[in-house]
Amino acid sequence: MMEKENTFIGKDDLIHCSVCKEPKQAWLPENDLLGVRLRYRQCACERDANAIEKAEQEEKERRVQIAKNRQNCFDEATMKNKTFANTEEMTPAICKAKKYVDNWDEMKQQSKGLLFWGPLGTGKTYVAACIANALLERNVTVKMTNFNTI
Incomplete structure (x- = not known):
């Protein structure tokens, strides 16, 4: 789960972990069936x-x-x-x-x-x-x- 106090918005406009600096979000391909383009992902810490x-x-x-x-x-x-x-x-x-x-x-x-x-x-x-x-x-x-x- 993303905790706001341990995250920041990176230059790529994705939420990143303040500890390991990895993104906590990822973009899905354009042809995604659900129409959702942004999804949660685990950072290295998690x-x-x-x-x-x-x-x-x-x-x-x-x-x-x-x-x-x-x-x-x-x-x-x-x-x-x-x-x-x-x-x-x-x-x-x-x-x-x-x-x-x-x-x-x-x-x-x-x-x-x-x-x-x-x-x-x-x-x-x-x-x-x-x-x-x-x-x-x-x-x-x-x-x-x-x-x-x-």
């Missing part, structure tokens, strides 16, 4: 503001979708905080898991997965939760479960 607003809205929608996916992914709320960033020690298993996530598109295309095994308390579930959370951040739908649930 286009930039709209682009920022659109990006913020898309990011908000992405975050909401990730939150929904995270809610559906985990049966235990504590798993939502298990991330590579929160890992105290970069074990070989964590490094392989991180590399797996970094190459997710290729792994998915080749139908490759990871299998972790070992005694109780060695961090298998922790690594799986780190993978799940990293993929969720990339907007990949994930469902984490365990053999007891199955």
Whole structure:
């Protein structure tokens, strides 16, 4: 919308933005069907503001979708905080898991997965939760479960 205090009439007799100096009006061709020759147009300031607003809205929608996916992914709320960033020690298993996530598109295309095994308390579930959370951040739908649930 044109604000009079942020505009001026240029030498071309069109309204211009006082900030970016672009015209806020444009002439239509002579053969316009509606008979209206002058129309409103966005200046650079408005286009930039709209682009920022659109990006913020898309990011908000992405975050909401990730939150929904995270809610559906985990049966235990504590798993939502298990991330590579929160890992105290970069074990070989964590490094392989991180590399797996970094190459997710290729792994998915080749139908490759990871299998972790070992005694109780060695961090298998922790690594799986780190993978799940990293993929969720990339907007990949994930469902984490365990053999007891199955």
